[in-house]
Amino acid sequence: MTPSAFHTHCTFCDGKNTPEEMVLEAIKLGCGEIGFSSHSFMAHESRWGMPPDVEEKYKAEILRLKDKYSDRIKIFLGIEYDWTSDIDTTDYDYVIGAVHYVLKNGHFIPVDETADHHKNAIKELYDGDADALAEDYYKMTSQLYDKTGCDIIAHFDIITKFDERDKVYEETPRYCESALSACRSLAKKPVVFEINTGAISRGYRTTPYPAPFILDELVRLKAPLVITPDTHSKDTLIFGMKDVERALDKINCAYLTEMEQILEITRKK
Ligand SMILES: [Zn+2]
Numbered sequence: 001m002t003p004s005a006f007h008t009h010c011t012f013c014d015g016k017n018t019p020e021e022m023v024l025e026a027i028k029l030g031c032g033e034i035g036f037s038s039h040s041f042m043a044h045e046s047r048w049g050m051p052p053d054v055e056e057k058y059k060a061e062i063l064r065l066k067d068k069y070s071d072r073i074k075i076f077l078g079i080e081y082d083w084t085s086d087i088d089t090t091d092y093d094y095v096i097g098a099v100h101y102v103l104k105n106g107h108f109i110p111v112d113e114t115a116d117h118h119k120n121a122i123k124e125l126y127d128g129d130a131d132a133l134a135e136d137y138y139k140m141t142s143q144l145y146d147k148t149g150c151d152i153i154a155h156f157d158i159i160t161k162f163d164e165r166d167k168v169y170e171e172t173p174r175y176c177e178s179a180l181s182a183c184r185s186l187a188k189k190p191v192v193f194e195i196n197t198g199a200i201s202r203g204y205r206t207t208p209y210p211a212p213f214i215l216d217e218l219v220r221l222k223a224p225l226v227i228t229p230d231t232h233s234k235d236t237l238i239f240g241m242k243d244v245e246r247a248l249d250k251i252n253c254a255y256l257t258e259m260e261q262i263l264e265i266t267r268k269k
C-alpha cells in the first residue's frame with residue numbers, strides 16, 4: 001500500500017520540522033499524499049495553537065508547497081480543530097476534530113499532558129470519580145462533528161494515553177458505555193475515525209488509539225477508518241502504520257488511504 005500521512009504537525013504549531021522538510025521526507029518514503037493538520041487557535045492555550053496571523057502564514061506556506069511539489073506528491077491543507085476553538089474552516093481541504101481539553105466548571109483540563117494532570121483533576125473536580133471525567137470527555141467527543149464540522153475524528157480515547165505506565169482509567173461498565181455511546185452517535189455522522197499511532201512513536205503506548213473494544217464497535221458499525229501517524233517530527237512520518245495495516249488486514253478490516261476516499265464520504269453532506 002502506498003503510504004500516506006494525514007495527521008501531521010510542523011513548526012507552525014508544536015512540530016519539530018518545517019512543512020517543506022516533512023514534504024521532502026514524505027517523498028523520500030514514497031508517500032503518495034501528505035496532509036498537514038496544525039493545531040487550531042485556542043483562546044485559553046498559547047503554547048501550541050496557531051494565532052490568526054500564524055494561521056494565515058501556515059495556509060500560504062502549505063499552498064506554496066502544494067504547488068511547488070505538485071508533480072511529486074499530493075499535499076492537503078488541513079487543521080486539527082480543537083473542541084474549545086472557534087475558527088473558520090472554509091479554506092481547508094479537510095478538518096480533524098479533537099478534544100484536547102475537558103471543560104469542567106470553567107477549568108480546562110488537558111487530556112494528554114501527564115497522568116498527574118488527570119489524577120489531580122479527578123480528585124479536585126470530580127470527587128475522585130475517574131469515570132465522571134471520562135463521561136465528560138466522551139460527551140465532548142460525541143459533539144465533535146456538530147462543533148467543528150470535521151471530516152476525521154482524532155485519537156478517540158486519548159485520555160488513556162498514560163494508562164500503560166500509570167493507570168488512570170479502567171474499562172469499567174460506565175467508562176465503556178460512555179465511549180461506546182460516543183462511537184454510536186458519531187458513526188451516524190459523515191466522519192472517518194482515526195487509528196492513531198502518535199502515542200506509540202512518542203513512547204507512551206505500545207498500541208494505537210482506540211482501544212480494541214472501541215475499534216470492535218466501530219467495525220461493527222461499519223464506520224470508515226483511516227490510519228494516521230499524528231506525527232510531530234519527520235522522523236516518525238509513517239511510524240507504526242505498516243503494523244496497524246497488517247493487523248487490520250489480518251481481521252479483514254478495511255481502511256482508507258487516500259484523501260479523495262475520505263472526502264467522498266465526508267463531503268456528501
Ligand atoms: Zn490531537
Ligand SMILES: [Zn+2]
Binds near residue numbers: 007009080230
Ligand atoms: Zn495532532
